Amino acid sequence: MITENISTPVISHKKKLSLTINGEVKTLEVKPWVSLLDCLREHLDLTGTKKGCDHGQCGACTVIVDGKRILSCLTLAVMKDGASITTIEGIGKDGELHPLQKAFIDHDAFQCGYCTPGQICSAIGMIAEGKAKTRTEVKELMSGNLCRCGANTNIIDAIMEVQEGLTNE
Template sequence: MSSPQEIKLTVNGKAERLSVRPWVSLLDTLRHHLHLNGTKKGCDHGQCGACTVICDGERILSCLTLGVMKDGSEITTIEGLGQPGNLHPLQEAFLEHDAYQCGYCTPGQICSGVALMKEGHANTREEVKELMSGNLCRCGANTNIIDAIMAVKDGAHE
C-alpha cells in the first residue's frame, strides 16, 4: 500500500488539490474526498454507467479510472452541469419528460447524454439508443430518457 499522492483536479471549474492514495478510484475521489455524491456508484465495475462524468470533454466511467491517473484533468460532474434555478437544458428536459424514477442512474444518464450530443455521432433516435446503452436504467424510464435527449438535440430546450 503506497502513500498518498498530491494531485490537482479542476472539478466543475474549481481547482482542487487533493491527497489520495493510488488505489482510490476517480469515483471515490469525487464521492469520499470531495463529497460530490451526485456521481453514483452502481456497480464499481464499469457495467452500469451510473458513475459517468465528463473528463477533458469526454464521457468516462469514473469507477474504472483511478484518481491519480487524472492528475491535471478537468472534470465536470452532474453538480457542475446545472444547479436548481440554473438547470442545463438536458436536466430541464429530464424533468419535462419524467426521464427518471428512482433517480439513481440519472446523473450518469445526463452526463452521458450531454457528452453524446457533443460527440456528434448520434443523429437518429436509433443511434442515440445504441450509444446511450452503456447507461442502464432499472426503473425502465428508457423511452423517456431517449425522448429527453432527442428533444434537446432537436433544439426544443435551447
C-alpha cells in the same frame, strides 16, 4: 515442507494531484488505487455521481473529463491529474437547470433517479461527440447507461428534444 517468508511491500503513501472540478481547482492527496468515483464521493463530497456496480457495467458513475464521458469507477484518480472534470453538480449555470435536466423533468425521464446523474452526464458527452443523429443511434450510444426502472424511452425522448433544439439553433 519448505516455507518461504515473502514480505510484500505495503504501499501507503499518497499521491498529490490537482483536478479542476466543476470549474474549481482542487488539490488533494489520495492513495494511488483510489478510483475517480471514490475520490469524488469520499474526498470531495460530490455524491451526485453514483456507485452502481463498481465494474463499469451500469453507467451510474459517468462524469465528463476533458469534454469526454467516462466511467469514473474504472479510472484511477491519479490518472486524471490536471484534468477538468464535470459532475452532475456542475452542469447547471447560475442556479439554472441544464437543458438536459429540464428535459428529463419534462419527459418524466426518471423514476427512482439513481441512474439520472450518469444518464445526463453521458448524454451531454454523447451530444458533444456529434455521432448520434437518429433515435436509434442515440439509443445505441446510451446503451452503457442502464435504467432498471424502465424509463429508457423517456430518457431517449428527453435527449432527442435537447439534441434537436441544438441543431435548430
